[in-house]
Amino acid sequence: MSKTTTQAVEKKLLRLLHGGQSRTHLREIHAHFLRHNLHHSNQLLSHFISICTSLNQLPYANLVFKHFKNPNIFLFNSIIKGYSLHPPFENSVKLFSLMRNRGIWPDEFTLTPLLKACANIRELTLGQGVQKIVFVLGFWRFGCIRVSVVELYCECGKMDDAWKVFDEMSHRDVIIWNLMLHGYCRIGDVGTGFVLFRRMGERTVVSWNTMISGLALSGRDKEALGLFNEMCDEGLEPDEASIVTILPVCARSGEVEIGRWIHSYVKSKELYRSFVSIGNALVDFYCKCGDLENAFAVFQDMPNKNVITWNAMISGLAFNGEGDHGVILFEDMVRGGMTPNKSTFVGVLACCAHAGLVQKGREYFASMSVDYHLKVQLEHYGCMVDILGRSACVKEAFDLIKTMPMKPNAALWGALLSACRTHGDMDLAEYAARQLVDLEPWNSGNYVLLSNIYAENGRWDEVEKLRVLMKGIKKEPGQSLVR
Numbered sequence: 001m002s003k004t005t006t007q008a009v010e011k012k013l014l015r016l017l018h019g020g021q022s023r024t025h026l027r028e029i030h031a032h033f034l035r036h037n038l039h040h041s042n043q044l045l046s047h048f049i050s051i052c053t054s055l056n057q058l059p060y061a062n063l064v065f066k067h068f069k070n071p072n073i074f075l076f077n078s079i080i081k082g083y084s085l086h087p088p089f090e091n092s093v094k095l096f097s098l099m100r101n102r103g104i105w106p107d108e109f110t111l112t113p114l115l116k117a118c119a120n121i122r123e124l125t126l127g128q129g130v131q132k133i134v135f136v137l138g139f140w141r142f143g144c145i146r147v148s149v150v151e152l153y154c155e156c157g158k159m160d161d162a163w164k165v166f167d168e169m170s171h172r173d174v175i176i177w178n179l180m181l182h183g184y185c186r187i188g189d190v191g192t193g194f195v196l197f198r199r200m201g202e203r204t205v206v207s208w209n210t211m212i213s214g215l216a217l218s219g220r221d222k223e224a225l226g227l228f229n230e231m232c233d234e235g236l237e238p239d240e241a242s243i244v245t246i247l248p249v250c251a252r253s254g255e256v257e258i259g260r261w262i263h264s265y266v267k268s269k270e271l272y273r274s275f276v277s278i279g280n281a282l283v284d285f286y287c288k289c290g291d292l293e294n295a296f297a298v299f300q301d302m303p304n305k306n307v308i309t310w311n312a313m314i315s316g317l318a319f320n321g322e323g324d325h326g327v328i329l330f331e332d333m334v335r336g337g338m339t340p341n342k343s344t345f346v347g348v349l350a351c352c353a354h355a356g357l358v359q360k361g362r363e364y365f366a367s368m369s370v371d372y373h374l375k376v377q378l379e380h381y382g383c384m385v386d387i388l389g390r391s392a393c394v395k396e397a398f399d400l401i402k403t404m405p406m407k408p409n410a411a412l413w414g415a416l417l418s419a420c421r422t423h424g425d426m427d428l429a430e431y432a433a434r435q436l437v438d439l440e441p442w443n444s445g446n447y448v449l450l451s452n453i454y455a456e457n458g459r460w461d462e463v464e465k466l467r468v469l470m471k472g473i474k475k476e477p478g479q480s481l482v483r
Contacts, residue, residue, distance in 0.1 A: 046074045053082035084113035092117035108142045115148035119155040127152040154183025174202045185214030209241045240275045247281040251288035287316025315347035323355030349383035361387040389419025
């Protein structure tokens, strides 16, 4: 094939690669490489790997890369960048080592993604080693390098180091400001983050979302809601992250009207169709507000549902005492081909507890390991103890606790104690209360519970002994919600 023909084929393949149909034609394009003996072209394969990366086809890109005998820096840069954006991020570091072993020196397009990979896996020491290479090779002048170093320090919680680099930068765009904002909020220093937020000359929706999320995670719900309203007043439209962040805040704060406004906004923009997470957040919001009618309406309207959607609705029904309906929904989920996960079983077992469905609870509990190969966790045992305890099966609940492969926690013994007292098994109640005292010797409430059990049985000597034991243990003062 002549040089002119080869160039024409290369141009055609590049057009195909960067065209709108590359997602469905990757293998056909690769076949063209092989047919025209162009599979040794570093340039073409660099473009091919970049496209694979953008389409999240890293395994295919890696396969092509492995079969290339003499990759140059451009090809290495493409695959290193790919793995800096998609897991396993460690592969970027491995490929960089391979590159150096072949005697190829890195450039700024190698080191920028390599620093990002270190940030993603929070490998501070490794990242600092890359930073030293940056200084040795004289690449510190490149802005993209400095941005990546700031990201590394922010992700690793080293905000003093991040600030030093940030402060030295003469040009600071909104991306670098957002990185610093994220870094401070991530380590819980929301105060400094908020000061930085107010200093920003330009803010994107990402800036607002980061600050709102930081406030919400710090328990400052009122301020988070205020900032969300301020964002909307400034004409910025909430995106997926804004909505998923603020709806739980609305539920905790009892701001039902704001949540309903978000629901109408979502419907007007048809965001259900694009983001299943938004529908999930709305279902969860309405369930926590006790509005099962709207929760179920959202659930039914969602064109796409994942396991989180079903879990939110099932758990919401349990939370609102509609255990029977939760069990029916769980059966619909399984019949529809959706595989339940560990959280699903927490929800459906809670439904069984509220509905008094003891046998159903036993069946679901057994099916976790038998049918779905899920590891039964402490919270699942807790649900079963609750189911059995509510139905007066306290001996069975106790036997279950004894067979657990992990140590019971205070919540589990507390559930058994409550059931024993309700159903009059005072011997087992005493045993459970003693376990609570052993687990939490600092908790005065556990001593009070055990003391009450002794008093109910007329064992006043034991009551007196407990009073002696309780000396020096500070009792938490009673509180009232009435103001």
